Amino acid sequence: MVELKTIPDIKVTPPGPNAKKLLELDDKYISPSYARFYPLVVDSAKDCLLKDVDGNTYLDFNAGISVVNVGHSHPKVVKAIQNQATKLIHYSNTDFYYEESLLLAEKLCNVTPGNFPKRVFFTNSGAEAVEASFKVARWHTRRPQIVAFTKGFHGRTMGALSLTGSKVVQRRWFFPLVPGVTHVPFGYCYRCAFKEEYPGCDFQCINYIDEVVFETFLPPEETLGFLFEPIQGEGGIVVPPDGYFQRLRKLAAKHNMLLIDDEVQTGLGRTGKLFAIEHWGIEPDVIAIAKGIAAGLPLGACVAKANIMDWDPGAHASTFAGNPVSCVAALATLNILADENLVDNAARLGESCIKRLKEMQEKYELIGDVRGKGLFIGIELVKDRKNKKPAKEEAHEIIFQCFKKGLAIITAGYSTIRIAPPLVITEELMEIGLEIFEEVLRNVNAG
């Protein structure tokens, strides 16, 4: 057991000498398209702690970007992986059968919202889960058009990228993308595209879709539905207001359209529910899952209503997807989330963290908005609260200074600090992280 007072533990100012050597290799051989936040070179990780290659210990507020919800190298996940690796590593689920993927598919159909028959298509990543969701919806409806949302992030493959509307750098020079995607403003009340205020707005952002988009340039009968993140992650931890998804569901029903819920980042307990859309009681027609599902092994899934996943044999497949090692890691992950009450832990700690951050908001002008659910929290920084100009440099300075002090934390959107630790985090560790954050924030806020 590591003593709390030794967390974090920065022995050598990072990047230390071993990190520097490896960074040289990165500089020479790795694609420059990766946009790193700071030079953290990870050597090992356990629960909520990371060790770098120079022996420094960091508290992890990133969870490998919302992936290791059950903590790094949970012993039950490690054991499941080890046992499976000695038994069967791969045999292509698309051409043959094995028990592990079938058991996981059954489980996913049972734990996803909606008490109706479902089917699962396995993938290796979040982008592929989104691709599969988009493809199955097109195939089933025979409608070529889809509506996605500004600031939404859905991945980088051409189909997923066509749905992504988060940052222009992600799309620049990649056109032409997949045709048939229309982006509309998301329910981002802090920066309402219509300059309205909730709840007086009567969901102008949804009315606009019906009254302008579907009336003037996008025929609804050619549109298969909506693809969205229930809480936008990469876009800045944007939580739409209560009632938003109910209105979207109503609009979809009016035009016989599907709701496709991208839970890649919000799923598996992150927001204090197993799937974030459950906060609003909506049962999506299709759900894309990845990241947290297999505690760090590559796996994704598209879970759809059985009558929607009705494509022909050969219509879609993937050699590695749903490989048995990832599947047993996912089965172990789902058991751990339930056995250790991690979803409740996320809800409880998230609530106290947001309360603490709102107190900071009263003290520090830099904090424009605090929002989130469970352990998926955003602190949006602004240069001044009136004009809400994003405080990008300040946000980057804060996460860099936190890193130097042993807190691994990153941004989302342009100037939102993202808090997304493993869900096994304790109150004490959370407090240690928040204290470091506040100390750094105080300094940066003071200029």
Ligand SMILES: Cc1ncc(COP(=O)(O)O)c(C=O)c1O
């Ligand atoms: C909501 C959402 N969808 C899709 C993706 C793409 O997932 P991947 O990076 O595994 O392809 C991400 C990744 O951050 C995501 O946050």
